[in-house]
Amino acid sequence: MKNILIIFLCGSALNAQSLEDPNNSPLHIISIIKPKIIEQSTFGFDSSWVDSLKLQLPCKNVFVPKRIMRLPNAPRDYRNGTHRGIDFFANWGTPVQTVAPGVVIRADHYFKEVPPTFREDLLQTSAKVGHTPSDIFSNVLLGRAIFIDHGFDLVPGFRSITIYAHLSSIEKNILPGNIIEQGTLIGHSGNTGIRESTLGSRDGSHLHWEMILMKDGLEIYLGKDIPNPGLYKMLNRIFG
């Protein structure tokens, strides 16, 4: 009896609204939303976008790692997220350089490591909401980071940026708004933003690097949903 009543009420609400303005009726709105959702969920990364892309390695003689867990799309269970970038093997203090020319967007000169319990609490929050919220990812988990804007020239049709994370230091001249050439020394690798760093250790040091492409209201990381070994091959060619 209850169910019938609810259906009847919903039905009359629909009718009442559709009489007022057909464009505001729930059914009309759903018909508009549906194709949009399908469009977004099937929007994957197309490797042809980066056919002509050539980048310099961010650390000299440190190559793209083969292990899937260090590449884009690897699961990050501890924070309910997906790895968007490449974890280059780089000991604490390895020089880091820009992969392409660009403009500095962010440079965390005044980064201060967070207390370990605060970091743990944020990871639990991530687990609770079912994904890594962008504020937690960007402000805490990246550690000391640099963002470089490559404009629309590097990947045709997209704005692209690159991110260099977990740094131990940043060069003095790397300031927002500064134009920098490809291969410019921007800082040194480290483990900021990683659990070990919050405990005062240098363990776990590496360079987390990622590239984000932007177009039509969407932001998509380099290599999103590209399976291996194609992903590794593509990244190797870009850094070749």
Ligand SMILES: [Zn+2]
């Ligand atoms: Zn990483």
